[in-house]
Amino acid sequence: MTFRIREIRAQRGLTVAQLAGAAGVSSGLISQVERGLADPSLETLRQIARVLEVPLFELFVDEEESSRVSVMRKGEHIEITTPATSITYTRLSKARGTIEVLQGDIAPGGESSTEPRSHAAEECIVVVAGTLSIDVDGSTVVLEAGDSCHYDSRLPHRLFNDSEEKATYIVAITPPSY
Template sequence: MDGFRIRELRANRGMTISELALATEVSAGLISQVERGRSDPSLETLRKISRALDVPLFELFEQEPEGGGVSVVRKDHQVRITSPTADITYSRHSAGNGQLEVLRGSLKPGGASSAEPWSHPSEECVVVIEGALVAEVQGKRYSLAEGDSCHFNSRLPHRLINEGNVMATFIIAATPPSY
């Protein structure tokens, strides 16, 4: 995570640290520490910051394309984030500069992608690679086994739950990016 990127996005919107803190319900001190690289924010704090700045979450980690409109994301240079509870980890497989976000997620047994279902302006498709997931979308539950997928409007409150005994691995494609 690049605190300078958050500072740049905030400044481009003419927001002060105090205004961003108020919009995110996070202390101005924490925002300042994040921007200076002195603190690593939680996934929930990053989501609040991305919403307040009206950018997809992974834009806080934006990478420039190599050239010619083609981006290659090497395995050892993928952006990774983990939730504060460490239930879920995401790595970004797309470059973060287009209209499509591709994420690989790992969700531990008994874990959930968020404490409560949440929404954001995009659509997404989740594909289970290993294990099993429950996609909870607008209060309905959809059981997904290895190889199954679920496509939905992300404006509907949603989250992923791992009710199994093994780590669940999955791919999410979202367009436009809005995590």
């Protein structure tokens, strides 16, 4: 997988050591990721994106679109998996827009994080298969296939799957934050 970390870091005027220190990782890891020699964890990518002040998927290489219509064909989607939370996210929309569309797959017992998180955005989730629980600001709703939920992502929130089967959902986020 190829990342744009070096390009964005240079635009921000940061050294490898400065980015590493602010993200809480080693300079060696940043260097290896920039050279394509290591694949960082999702949490490391989130920390790097936070320091660089870009949505997570902005770190991934994406060809520039010259057309006003962006099409992503099957097989072109970027996928990230985090074994620690049992979630796989697949970006279904091109980067650089004002909305981001992801498909999430969460294993039984999986969760997006152990503690609720917040970020400046809005999210709309539509459950495609299975059952998904969403905790927003201390209130939990359970969604089944075909159900949807919209919320202000500035409120602390997390997703989890208490069922015995995988849950699949589509999430639209504006502005992009993953």
